Structure formats: C-alpha cells, structure tokens
Amino acid sequence: MYIVLYAIKIKPDQEHKFIDAWKGLTNLIYKYEGSLGSRLHQKDALHFFAYAQRPDKHTFDNAGVNLPEEANHFRKTMKASCEKFEVLEKFEMIEDMLNQKQSKI
Numbered sequence: 100m101y102i103v104l105y106a107i108k109i110k111p112d113q114e115h116k117f118i119d120a121w122k123g124l125t126n127l128i129y130k131y132e133g134s135l136g137s138r139l140h141q142k143d144a145l146h147f148f149a150y151a152q153r154p155d156k157h158t159f160d161n162a163g164v165n166l167p168e169e170a171n172h173f174r175k176t177m178k179a180s181c182e183k184f185e186v187l188e189k190f191e192m193i194e195d196m197l198n199q200k201q202s203k204i
Contacts, residue, residue: 100135100195103151104189105150107181107183108147108182109146109147110145113181114180121173137149148187
C-alpha cells in the first residue's frame with residue numbers, strides 16, 4: 100500500500116466548504132481511480148492533515164485520468180478555500196494494524 104501525507108491550511112471561515120469538497124473529491128477518487136480511501140484530521144481551526152491510501156505507487160502516479168468532470172468543481176472549491184495544500188511525505192506501508200471495522204466511505 101502507498102500512503103501520501105498532506106498538510107493543509109484553510110482560509111478563515113472556509114472549513115465547511117473545504118471539508119465538503121474534500122469529501123466529494125475523495126469519493127470520486129475512490130470510485131474511479133482505485134483509491135483505498137483517505138482520512139482527514141483537524142489540528143486546530145485552520146490546520147488539517149490528510150493521508151490518502153492507494154494500492155501502490157503506480158496507482159497514485161497515474162491518478163486523475165479517470166475522474167469525471169464533476170471532480171473539477173471539487174478541486175476548484177478546495178483550492179479556493181485553502182491557503183496551503185502540500186504533500187509532506189510519501190510512504191510504502193509495511194504493516195497495517197488499524198482496526199478496519201469502521202469505514203465511512
């Protein structure tokens with residue numbers, strides 16, 4: 100499994116727009132791109148961290164080609180609501196000990 104860690108800084112009063120767009124885009128990536136999902140975490144009012152899971156690096160590197168036009172709306176909304184959206188790290192997962200009983204996707 101391939102993991103990408105993101106750091107995100109939201110513009111003031113844009114939290115709900117960002118979260119809704121993040122959820123919409125994440126669902127499309129899951130449905131059309133072979134993603135294993137993503138998790139979004141909030142550090143404080145404006146700072147978030149997310150990590151996305153893909154089966155492998157190849158799937159991550161080739162992402163975006165199968166998404167419907169609707170994805171552009173979510174991307175634009177996310178971009179407009181963020182001051183910063185950056186990739187912090189990319190990892191190969193070695194072991195997975197997370198409880199898989201609860202999934203919201």
